[in-house]
Amino acid sequence: xxxxxxxxxxxxxxxxxxxxxxxxxxxxxxxxxxxxxxxxxxxxxxxxxxxxxxxxxxxxxxxxxxxxxxxxxxxxxxxxxxxxxxxxxxxxxxxxxxxxxxxxxxxxxxxxxxxxxxxxxxxxxxxxxxxxxxxxxxxxxxxxxxxxxxxxxxxxxxxxxxxxxxxxxxxxxxxxxxxxxxxxxxxxxxxxxxxxxxxxxxxxxxxxxxxxxxxxxxxxxxxxxxxxxxxxxxxxxxxxxxxxxxxxxxxxxxxxxxxxxxxxxxxxxxxxxxxxxxxxxxxxxxxxxxxxxxxxxxxxxxxxxxxxxxxxxxxxxxxxxxxxxxxxxxxxxxxxxxxxxxxxxxxxxxxxxxxxxxxxxxxxxxxxxxxxxxxxxxxxxxxxxxxxxxxxxxxxxxxxxxxxxxxxxxxxxxxxxxxxxxxxxxxxxxxxxxxxxxxxxxxxxxxxxxxxxxxxxxxxxxxxxxxxxxxxxxxxxxxxxxxxxxxxxxxxxxxxxxxxxxxxxxxxxxxxxxxxxxxxxxxxxxxxxxxxxxxxxxxx
Amino acid sequence: xxxxxxxxxxxxxxxxxxxxxxxxxxxxxxxxxxxxxxxxxxxxxxxxxxxxxxxxxxxxxxxxxxxxxxxxxxxxxxxxxxxxxxxxxxxxxxxxxxxxxxxxxxxxxxxxxxxxxxxxxxxxxxxxxxxxxxxxxxxxxxxxxxxxxxxxxxxxxxxxxxxxxxxxxxxxxxxxxxxxxxxxxxxxxxxxxxxxxxxxxxxxxxxxxxxxxxxxxxxxxxxxxxxxxxxxxxxxxxxxxxxxxxxxxxxxxxxxxxxxxxxxxxxxxxxxxxxxxxxxxxxxxxxxxxxxxxxxxxxxxxxxxxxx
Numbered sequence: 001x002x003x004x005x006x007x008x009x010x011x012x013x014x015x016x017x018x019x020x021x022x023x024x025x026x027x028x029x030x031x032x033x034x035x036x037x038x039x040x041x042x043x044x045x046x047x048x049x050x051x052x053x054x055x056x057x058x059x060x061x062x063x064x065x066x067x068x069x070x071x072x073x074x075x076x077x078x079x080x081x082x083x084x085x086x087x088x089x090x091x092x093x094x095x096x097x098x099x100x101x102x103x104x105x106x107x108x109x110x111x112x113x114x115x116x117x118x119x120x121x122x123x124x125x126x127x128x129x130x131x132x133x134x135x136x137x138x139x140x141x142x143x144x145x146x147x148x149x150x151x152x153x154x155x156x157x158x159x160x161x162x163x164x165x166x167x168x169x170x171x172x173x174x175x176x177x178x179x180x181x182x183x184x185x186x187x188x189x190x191x192x193x194x195x196x197x198x199x200x201x202x203x204x205x206x207x208x209x210x211x212x213x214x215x216x217x218x219x220x221x222x223x224x225x226x227x228x229x230x231x232x233x234x235x236x237x238x239x240x241x242x243x244x245x246x247x248x249x250x251x252x253x254x255x256x257x258x259x260x261x262x263x264x265x266x267x268x269x270x271x272x273x274x275x276x277x278x279x280x281x282x283x284x285x286x287x288x289x290x291x292x293x294x295x296x297x298x299x300x301x302x303x304x305x306x307x308x309x310x311x312x313x314x315x316x317x318x319x320x321x322x323x324x325x326x327x328x329x330x331x332x333x334x335x336x337x338x339x340x341x342x343x344x345x346x347x348x349x350x351x352x353x354x355x356x357x358x359x360x361x362x363x364x365x366x367x368x369x370x371x372x373x374x375x376x377x378x379x380x381x382x383x384x385x386x387x388x389x390x391x392x393x394x395x396x397x398x399x400x401x402x403x404x405x406x407x408x409x410x411x412x413x414x415x416x417x418x419x420x421x422x423x424x425x426x427x428x429x430x431x432x433x434x435x436x437x438x439x440x441x442x443x444x445x446x447x448x449x450x451x452x453x454x455x456x457x458x459x460x461x462x463x464x465x466x467x468x469x470x471x472x473x474x475x476x477x478x479x480x481x482x483x484x485x486x487x488x489x490x491x492x493x494x495x496x497x498x499x500x501x502x503x504x505x506x507x508x509x510x511x512x513x514x515x516x517x518x519x520x521x522x523x524x525x526x527x528x529x530x531x532x533x534x535x536x537x538x539x540x
Numbered sequence: 541x542x543x544x545x546x547x548x549x550x551x552x553x554x555x556x557x558x559x560x561x562x563x564x565x566x567x568x569x570x571x572x573x574x575x576x577x578x579x580x581x582x583x584x585x586x587x588x589x590x591x592x593x594x595x596x597x598x599x600x601x602x603x604x605x606x607x608x609x610x611x612x613x614x615x616x617x618x619x620x621x622x623x624x625x626x627x628x629x630x631x632x633x634x635x636x637x638x639x640x641x642x643x644x645x646x647x648x649x650x651x652x653x654x655x656x657x658x659x660x661x662x663x664x665x666x667x668x669x670x671x672x673x674x675x676x677x678x679x680x681x682x683x684x685x686x687x688x689x690x691x692x693x694x695x696x697x698x699x700x701x702x703x704x705x706x707x708x709x710x711x712x713x714x715x716x717x718x719x720x721x722x723x724x725x726x727x728x729x730x731x732x733x734x735x736x737x738x739x740x741x742x743x744x745x746x747x748x749x750x751x752x753x754x755x756x757x758x759x760x761x762x763x764x765x766x767x768x769x770x771x772x773x774x775x776x777x778x779x780x781x782x783x784x785x786x787x788x789x790x791x792x793x794x795x796x797x798x799x800x801x802x803x804x805x806x807x808x809x810x811x812x813x814x815x816x817x818x819x820x821x822x823x824x825x826x827x828x829x830x831x832x833x834x835x836x837x838x839x840x841x842x843x844x845x846x847x848x
Contacts, residue, residue, distance in 0.1 A: 071720060091722035107717035109710050110838060119703070120710050121721055126703060 022047045022206045028077035030063050037063040039230045050207040052217045055227035056452040061210050065177050069101045070094040100168030101177040110153040118167045139166050142196050157306050158189040177208045187513035214243035267297025270441045270472030272331040278317050286310040286496040295472040302475045302487035304512050310496035311476045315445040319352040320345045351439035355446040361430040364419035369400040371418050407432035424455035431459050445476040460486050555751050557789025559743040561688045563767035566739025573732035574712035574839035578634025580740050581764025582641020583612040587741030589645040592748035592755045595658040604749050612741015613734045620733045624726050627843045646757045657753035684746050696778035712837035715844040725844050769818045775835040791817050
């Protein structure tokens with residue numbers, strides 16, 4: 001680790017120096033009941049600085065920025081704006097000061113137009129036509145093209161984020177807070193965002209940047225504050241660190257790298273999808289168009305794509321939550337099962353882990369043992385029990401305990417309700433529950449979404465091991481780092497169409513990005529396809 | 541059919557449609573804010589009894605109108621406290637509100653049963669009202685008829701053209717985002733619930749002051765439910781609501797009219813016509829499910845708890 005870590009006491013800031021900072025938080029404490037989310041946190045940002053706020057999930061990053069933005073009030077501590085103490089009572093006050101925020105989960109109104117969405121954040125905007133013209137000019141000026149009259153529901157995730165950014169820009173902010181802005185962007189869109197942020201910084205605007213992607217933090221940010229368990233553990237210059245040293249500071253221990261597995265032997269076909277069409281089931285849903293894929297024993301096929309391009313529809317069609325009339329559209333272990341439901345597909349040896357762990361993957365109010373029964377009822381029913389309809393809860397308890405210990409599920413009591421587990425622990429349990437069945441085919445949607453680094457590494461390792469043992473693993477993920485870490489082959493889903501699966505070692509971030517945006521139509525698509533062909537030529 | 545009979549039918553259609561339009565307009569605003577108040581029937585019937593009582597005791601039908609609106613808004617207060625402040629289930633609370641309104645109005649109205657009421661006078665503009673056929677239809681209605689049309693225009697303008705309406709729609713579309721931007725979701729919803737209550741009360745008051753100036757227990761006879769269906773029927777658009785309200789008013793009156801002609805159709809079937817049309821309209825709308833869901837306020841019926 002490079003030795004630029006400044007001790008917790010801070011960089012010896014004197015009172016006289018405070019005015020050099022645009023915003024300064026001193027001794028911030030935030031308690032939720034008995035839980036301390038922020039403990040004596042100090043944070044100082046200069047004008048024109050892109051400042052990274054780093055930490056694992058639950059380290060207190062979002063809590064801290066919500067207090068800066070006035071959505072939450074600190075239990076103790078003070079906030080200084082240009083050296084003057086201020087109380088940020090609500091987001092309106094924050095906007096008056098010149099603080100803009102782009103949220104992790106977008107704060108947009110789907111049924112409203114772009115202009116209306118932006119007007120809601122500008123208290124003095126009354127002339128909609130003038131505002132629309134301003135939006136068009138500012139968005140063009142910053143290279144963030146937007147159609148002011150479009151309805152948000154019709155827009156892609158990247159376009160939605162542009163709305164959020166333009167909304168902040170129109171407020172002429174002096175501090176822009178961005179909470180994980182690139183999590184939902186294609187690499188190309190992220191590059192465009194970095195250009196915009198660098199330009200803003202050069203114009204004197206400070207940026208507080210929250211991200212899990214350490215490479216982009218290294219590239220973009222001038223300074224960083226690292227939180228662990230609600231406390232500041234380091235202040236470093238990220239450009240002088242490595243991604244590994246930053247991760248070590250965040251986690252407080254080495255994050256173990258995924259063990260590479262043995263050379264893959266192409267085994268028999270586990271899952272075969274043939275020209276699967278699925279109509280959209282709502283105005284904002286995506287239709288699947290002639291999706292074909294083949295998943296063989298021993299491999300991990302990853303499906304990349306920007307959220308909302310048909311991932312959940314594909315998962316539903318594979319798991320049997322939505323059936324198709326043509327049985328041959330989905331073939332599991334040689335058995336046509338397009339018309340079969342979830343339970344029947346499980347009996348063929350398939351297992352499914354949906355994206356939404358609480359409410360879809362597990363019933364919140366059920367104990368873990370009861371949640372075990374839900375995906376494995378047939379196993380607990382021997383002939384006599386099946387006849388009478390009784391369940392073997394002792395076996396369920398044992399299974400829950402086995403899964404918990406095998407996958408390091410940390411919990412308060414032996415058999416708690418699913419909702420009392422933290423996101424990472426519940427995800428480990430939901431994945432472990434399926435792996436415990438030793439499935440032949442595993443389909444998992446967003447395996448490590450919103451899960452901290454330690455749990456994510458454990459889950460990814462488990463997926464790699466499962467494939468090594470001869471199962472076929474299909475991973476749908478938006479996290480490209482994850483995909484490149486574990487996948488043997490990579491396909492990209494875009495607007496409901498699936499690209500062919502490319503070998504992971506010939507895929508590049510750029511190529512994935514082109515495929516992500518490639519099918520979006522127009523000359524862009526043709527250009528993308530041409531570039532892709534070039535890239536292909538080089539790779540082979 | 542001669543002209544005077546046709547005029548009579550058209551005039552009654554207007555009177556039958558106005559209470560539906562008033563109540564549905566109020567509910568439309570409430571639902572645009574994301575609150576589903578199934579207590580329209582209860583608030584209407586409270587408006588009916590309060591309007592009747594106030595007009596009878598003071599002799600002024602205009603005070604009756606005010607009392608009707610106030611009574612509707614007053615009954616919406618417990619709904620607001622329960623669903624907005626205490627985050628109770630909106631459907632259950634709304635149903636309870638209807639039962640409460642029906643019971644309470646019966647109790648209050650007991651001593652008014654059979655008494656002749658005070659009728660809200662129709663407009664009389666010399667010259668204009670005297671024009672044959674068109675005069676009475678356009679210039680000879682009571683003020684509530686005109687008020688209901690004006691309100692429809694105003695609500696339409698406010699909801700889609702004004703900043704207030706933008707905030708109202710924002711709260712109904714995504715309350716978490718509205719809160720994050722610093723808008724008080726609870727306050728906006730309170731205003732919408734009270735407005736909805738007042739207009740429901742007004743719709744009920746119209747029944748006991750203009751439609752049939754007397755008090756009969758349960759005199760709303762399910763009109764609150766039709767108003768609720770109308771809001772869905774109109775896809776939450778005030779302009780379509782006007783069309784829908786008059787369509788349902790017309791169906792109701794045509795039922796009576798056909799009976800009067802002595803056509804051999806059972807009277808029960810004819811009087812159930814509006815409800816059959818309501819069901820048919822809802823079925824048609826739900827088959828266009830995709831589109832209807834896009835129009836629906838996304839947070840409709842969802843409770844909102846601001847984070848700490």
